[in-house]
Amino acid sequence: MRRFLLLLLFVALGLAAVLLANTLRLPNHQLAAVPPAPALPLVPDSMTAHLASALRIATVSRTVYAETDSLPFDQLAAYLQRTFPLVHQRLKLQTVNHYARLYEWPGTDSSLKPLLLLAHQDVVPVLPGTAGQWARPPFAGQQAGGYLYGRGALDDKLNLLGQLEAVEALLRTGYQPRRTVLLAFGHDEETQGRRGAAALAALIQKRYPRLEMVLDEGGLVKSDGVAGLAQPVALVGVSEKGYLSLELTATGAGGHSSMPPALTSVGRVAAAVARLEAQPFPARLDGGVSGLLAYLAPTVPFGKRLVFANQWLFGSLIKKSLAATPSGNAALRTTTAPTIMRGGDKDNVLPALATATVNFRLLPGDSVGAVLRRVREIINDPQIQVTTLGEDRAASPVSGTDNAAFAALHRTIKSVFPAALVAPYVVVGATDARAYAALCPQATYRFMPVLMDQAAIESLHGTNERLRPAAYLTLIRFYAALIRNMG
Template sequence: MLLLVLVGLAAVLLVNTLRLPNHQLGPVPAAPAVAVVPDSATAHLAGALRIATVSRSHYAETDTVPFDQFQAYLQRTFPLVHQRLKRQTVNHYGLLYEWPGTDPALKPLLLLAHQDVVPVLPGTESQWTRPPFAGQQAGGYLYGRGALDDKLNVLGQLEAVEALLRAGLRPRRTVLLAFGHDEETLGLRGATALAALLKTQHPQLELVLDEGGLVKADGVAGLTQPVALVGVSEKGYLSLELAATGPGGHPARAHERGPGGRRRG
């Protein structure tokens, strides 16, 4: 009986696999060029890095003034976005933008990012080669908390939409932008509340894209060409107390950390 059940299960899986339609997109024509002011995007991101939107494990300890400043900065920096897109807030700081498409029959596309950054470990300030909240440019690089994780995506998405609006373009599919404010501390007030709001307003989505991973060119045995790391889910967490001496780094790739000290995982 067990063998029959296993064979039946395998047959069902095989049939469902063969029936699954191919969702691979065909060739997509290049979009028309959009005029962008040289280096404006870099300057906008640098300005955002200078606002210390640090989230704390205990929300009562979070300084919310920088988050108010950050929202005001976004409104000044991206005026067309705030004039033409519907903007909603959850728990005051979580942001949801809606850019209506021309075809309401199409399911919306959701892009995610987060506004908050992790604190600088007390006592490590002198280890930073560049101040963590100065948004300094040097040697072709932009330094600061959030330059990669994750104000890069907040500003990048808004920069793209602002440029498209300026060019008079409008998407066929509705585009949603959701920016939480406590992702580094489980996202209970940001992502969780935004998800609940989206469930009531847009229960079906075509695609959801979050911040993603890195493009690795070295550091992994057998890697002979750049490989994009694709994340498909969020992991859980385990709290430990560890003591170590040496250069700081990301928990998953500690040996790769550049200037700036350690990051909590």
């Protein structure tokens, strides 16, 4: 017994030594003191007014492209032409599919690969019946309580106008970049980006087969932190999840509801959906969370640092903690989301056909084929037909954090948000950046330079989408600083 206890003691001491060693030798990925971004001649009232005017132009994209009202996109094009005269005098502009816009600002050194900044012109519709819940009308571009309200204030006219403001301001100072700067603005990002980003990417690839960096919306500076941290965290998307929608179909005999079979077509589809929700995809740290924790670990209290530094032992604990919230759960796994169910049109008639649509967002490492096979295994019902709806895609390539482009992005973030920690993560939604990944697989990032708390984040695509004017000015400073740093 004594030998056994001594053995246990040695094992415990050995384990403690390993845990401690891993914790103490954690590399610190955060940059030390970074000088503030250079001053930029800003005109706050005018710049805020420019964005407000753009918010009044209802460039709403519809799922069926033919149903999109094109007049607001013409109005926005004319508005940009009037508002940014130097940009339109000094930069080359080309339109694709009438509304997608590519601006080229040639650099003095043609041997350098270009920097590509992305944004999109279109916005999502206001949900029917919710317009009255807005503090200010969604397309009025009005201020109230220190915020500018409007659809597009966060997604994504602030980036479109902000990038143009930054370039206009730099042109006023006489700045000339060494590296060519490209601005690409799609017009259908909210509906898959086929006519906008995809067409722009094809055009750019013909002229510039390789880019130094691509930057689109996606991450942000979360003011209320992540993973229990109280300080702001700048989340830089290094990849985005894949996309797959499946339709589950069951066909029954139909008939009168007074004599139902043991399992109706509606019941069969509902049971299949219930099985999918009951058996979620496995949680994984290697799909992006591991890198996030590695960047944050040196800054957290020692106990949490020990856990983050030893994921091989505490992985289950980390997963359980993160999975407690929808956002944390989405970061850990390929998600399963039933979104549509159809079957029947009369309360006393059994429908012959019932369908359900289930949407999956794929974590890096999970292929479309593997997800489809697992879905069929879980449903395990030969009378359920599973078909793919629309376009499917795997997660985008994971960009690096050990290259010059990320270093410049990291340095720029710290120069504008000195209190923020910088960390890579996987974007759970979709952006136009995926269309450009082949041009720059090693350095395609998704980051919006805006400080926001969780409440503001939830207004994206929702009610009361809003932005503080001061945050918009900071965004303009960021883009100007990034252009200089990349040059």
